[in-house]
Amino acid sequence: MSSKTIPEFVKWIEDGIPEDPFLNPELMKNNPWVEKGKCIIL
DSSP states (O other), rough: OOOHHHHHHHHHHHHHHHOOTOOOOHHHOOOOOOSSOOOOOO
């Protein structure tokens, strides 16, 4: 059972990559809640 489930899970992950804002930075550009500045260490 797990030998069939793992490839299906991997395919589900790979199919979702274009729609994931954490993996596709272009999607984050339209999000008004994303911080625009960089982190500064004092």
